[in-house]
Amino acid sequence: MLSLSGASYQGVFRNPLVDPYLLGVAAGAGLGATLVFTLNRTGSSTWIIDPLPLSAFVGGLLAVFVTYVVGTAFGGQKSASTLVLAGVAVTALATAVQTFVLQRHTDVVRQVYSWILGRLSSATWGDVRLVLPYVIVSSTVLFLHRRLLDIMRVGDDEATALGASVNRVRIVVVIAATLGTSAVVAVSGLIGFVGIIVPHAVRLLAGASYRVIVPLSLLMGASFLIIADIPGRVLQNPSETPIGVVTAFLGAPFFLLLLRTKQGTR
């Protein structure tokens, strides 16, 4: 799901460097979820919908909105690095607030901390049931937009001239991708870089059309996570290395490599 969202974000922002993690969505969602952990976790059973994915969604949407506004206000739409920088700033802010909230509620620190790093072992089928509706809605919407994501690649003007409603597509895709990201983050924690490694790997293997990238990202993302989970479980047996650590370990160098090649082609 993270990979799928990552691919979609890259499409609508026409920027190969964005992923849910870097845009601040994940951090925003994390903040939203943390607030629920600290304030509301006890009373959640009385809610009809579990507030965790919901608040994560609101947090994530807020974060991507701020990132986008800040990023475009200073850099114009064409600048790749300003958007990433804005995402970093939003992430830092959200993380800072999260830390502050946690400090005030030391009783849940352990719980939240292990959640932040991301783990699959403590995920249960109950969690799957919890996020499934969000994931299905989000994936369906993104799947339906994959042809339009191809059109977005020629730029706003030409896409409009081709009869596409550029702004509507962008808003719908961002909301859908954020919904998916937030739901997943709410359950499995912040697993970084999956959203950027996987779509690019798919691109290298299968070409650049979003028709192919969107479905393959979903599949490869899932496979990648399972594979990344293996060292996570083996390295420190019997305790578990959080999967977020593993993916970040692989993802950070990959990201730098990508940044380098992108500058090289300019």
Add this chain to the structure above:
Amino acid sequence: MTSLQFSEVGVRYGRHDALSNFTDTVKPGEWLCLIGPNGAGKSSLLRSVAGLAKHSGEIRVDGSPLRMRSSKRRAQLVAYVPQSPVLPDDMTAREYVVLGRNPFISHFGSETKHDWSIVDDVLKRLDLTDFSHRAVGTLSGGEKQRVVIARAIAQEAPILLLDEPTSALDIGHQQQALELVDQLRQEHGLTVVSAMHDLTLAGLYSDRLCLLHQGYRVVSGTAAEVLRQETLAEFYGVSARVHHAEDGTVVVIPYRQGSSGN
């Protein structure tokens, strides 16, 4: 064939009027070429037809106002080739050309066999079949230009707008691209409106020239009527001689003030 009428069309960016009070009728099957110095409003006029610039006044296609149309319907009527098109480097030519079919595909639909057969047909007609699975980033300037024109043709719109279609091309490819447009115009009965900087080429290929200056329409007519030494000096500030060749071609030759040697 389709006509295009402008009545008192204006385009304004902020407080700056890019185009004022433009009234003209492009006849069905006609090739109108907009000329004028940089910033004269040529691009603004084309962008207003393509639905990319808000405009005042009215633009009509075959008598019915364009502004009433949805963006899809408009794209079925008007194909637009921008001055510097964005070509995603890693997209194949075939994937790129099929984007032109968007106006005929429902929001969540996908391309039908019919769409792909039109794309393959257009690629074949433009001698691009060999490139259809090449990434557009690897094509040369002339090939890229043909791919962009192919996308516009795949749109099957009766009106074709070209913004500086040849500015990035060498003289041979310029001629090739314009010949291609003219040939497609004849075959499909397209109505063409283009903006061009090369006055000789503009006169050579279009039926009619229209000179714009600072957003206003100055004069319109055949190459011989519009391309006159005094007119060019006044609106372009250029020292150029206009030579009328025996076959009727109007050639604009710039010269240097000190070395005219007449």
